[in-house]
Amino acid sequence: MGWQQQRDRVQRSLMRRHVQACLVAGRLRGRRRPPEQPDAALQLRGTELCAQTLARFSQVRAACGERVLLVTPPSPAGWVWFEDLRCALQHIGVAVLRVDDEQGLTPALVRDFQPTLLLGLDTDRLHTRLQAVGLDRPSRCTRLLIPARDVATSLAPLTLAETRRIERTANGAGADMLLSLHAEPFMQRSVGAWLALGKPFVWLPQAASPFRDRPHGVAREFDHAHLSVANPERIRAVWHTMRGILSGHRGLFGERETWGFGMPRLPVDAHARCQAMARVSLAPLVAPLLESAGDLTQRVYAAAASATFQITELSPLTRQHFDGDELIAVPRQPHAMREAFEHWVDDQAGRERVARRALERVHRDHTSLHRAVQLIDDVQARR
Numbered sequence: 001m002g003w004q005q006q007r008d009r010v011q012r013s014l015m016r017r018h019v020q021a022c023l024v025a026g027r028l029r030g031r032r033r034p035p036e037q038p039d040a041a042l043q044l045r046g047t048e049l050c051a052q053t054l055a056r057f058s059q060v061r062a063a064c065g066e067r068v069l070l071v072t073p074p075s076p077a078g079w080v081w082f083e084d085l086r087c088a089l090q091h092i093g094v095a096v097l098r099v100d101d102e103q104g105l106t107p108a109l110v111r112d113f114q115p116t117l118l119l120g121l122d123t124d125r126l127h128t129r130l131q132a133v134g135l136d137r138p139s140r141c142t143r144l145l146i147p148a149r150d151v152a153t154s155l156a157p158l159t160l161a162e163t164r165r166i167e168r169t170a171n172g173a174g175a176d177m178l179l180s181l182h183a184e185p186f187m188q189r190s191v192g193a194w195l196a197l198g199k200p201f202v203w204l205p206q207a208a209s210p211f212r213d214r215p216h217g218v219a220r221e222f223d224h225a226h227l228s229v230a231n232p233e234r235i236r237a238v239w240h241t242m243r244g245i246l247s248g249h250r251g252l253f254g255e256r257e258t259w260g261f262g263m264p265r266l267p268v269d270a271h272a273r274c275q276a277m278a279r280v281s282l283a284p285l286v287a288p289l290l291e292s293a294g295d296l297t298q299r300v301y302a303a304a305a306s307a308t309f310q311i312t313e314l315s316p317l318t319r320q321h322f323d324g325d326e327l328i329a330v331p332r333q334p335h336a337m338r339e340a341f342e343h344w345v346d347d348q349a350g351r352e353r354v355a356r357r358a359l360e361r362v363h364r365d366h367t368s369l370h371r372a373v374q375l376i377d378d379v380q381a382r383r
C-alpha cells in the first residue's frame with residue numbers, strides 16, 4: 001500500500017470514529033421531543049397516488065414484443081435495482097426473467113426464454129457467459145450493459161481487464177448499447193472510453209418503487225434518520241455534513257455490519273418505515289455526484305414516495321428531478337445541512353407541505369414504472 005493510500009485509510013478511520021463519537025453524544029444529550037403523529041390526510045393521499053400509479057401503468061407495454069433477461073449485478077444495491085425493474089417490467093406487460101448469477105445464463109435458458117434484450121454489468125464473468133451461450137455476436141437479442149465502474153474508482157486509469165472488454169465491445173462481442181444510472185456528463189468523466197465507442201447510451205435514473213415505497217403511519221420518535229453503507233465516499237459525505245446534527249440530536253443512523261454501530265442491517269422493505277419514524281430524513285451525496293450530473297441517491301426517491309420530509313445536497317441534477325418546494329437541497333458548505341435541519345425540525349406543518357409536494361412529484365415522474373417504460377421506449381428507438 002502506497003503512502004497516500006495509507007494516509008487516506010487513516011483519515012477515513014479517524015472520520016468514522018469521529019462520527020461514532022458524535023452519534024453517542026447526540027444520544028446522551030439530545031433533547032427528547034414528544035413523538036409527532038403523521039398527517040392522516042397525507043398518508044391517505046400517498047395510498048391513493050400509489051394505487052393510481054399502478055393502475056395507470058398496468059400492461060401499457062404488453063404489445064411491445066420484448067422479452068427482457070436481467071442478469072443481476074453482484075451487489076445488494078444491484079439486487080434491489082434489478083428486482084425493482086423486474087417488478088416494473090412485469091407490471092407494464094413485458095415478459096421478463098431475472099437470474100441472480102452469471103452462471104445462470106445457460107444455453108438452455110437462452111433457448112427456452114428467447115430474450116430480445118439482456119441487461120447486465122459489463123464484467124469479465126458476463127463476457128465469458130455471453131460467449132458460452134452464443135450471445136457474443138450481434139443477434140436479435142440486444143445486449144444492454146452497464147460499464148462496471150463505481151463512483152470511488154471513476155477517475156482511475158483503465159485496468160487491463162477493462163481495456164480488454166472495451167476491445168471486445170468494439171469488435172462486436174460486448175455491449176450493443178450502454179446503460180447507466182448516471183447521467184451522461186458524469187459518464188463522460190468516468191467511463192469516457194466506453195462512450196467513445198459510439199454505442200447508443202441509455203440513462204435510467206433511480207426511482208421509487210410503488211411496490212415497496214409508500215407512506216407508513218408511524219409516530220415520528222426521532223429527530224433524524226440516515227441509512228447507508230459506510231464505503232469511503234459515504235464516510236466523507238457524512239463527516240462533512242452531519243457531525244453537528246449527530247452530536248446534538250437523537251436519530252436513527254447507519255447499519256451495524258457496515259458502520260460498526262447503530263442498527264442491524266435492515267431489509268430494504270424496512271428502510272421507508274425507519275425513515276418515517278424521523279422528522280427529517282438526511283441524504284448527503286457523495287462528492288463526485290456534487291461535481292457533475294450523476295444521479296440522486298435512491299433514498300431520495302424512496303423518502304419522497306413515503307411522504308417523508310428530507311434534506312439532501314444540491315447537485316447539478318437535483319432541480320431536473322425536484323423543484324425547490326419539493327426537495328430541500330443545500331450546497332456543501334460548512335454547517336449548511338445543520339442550519340437547514342435546525343430550521344425545519346420543529347416545523348411540522350412546513351415539513352408536511354414539502355413532503356406532500358414531493359409525494360405528488362415522485363408519482364408523476366419518478367417511479368420504477370416510469371423507468372421501465374422509458375427503458376423499453378429508449379431501446380426500441382435506438383436499435
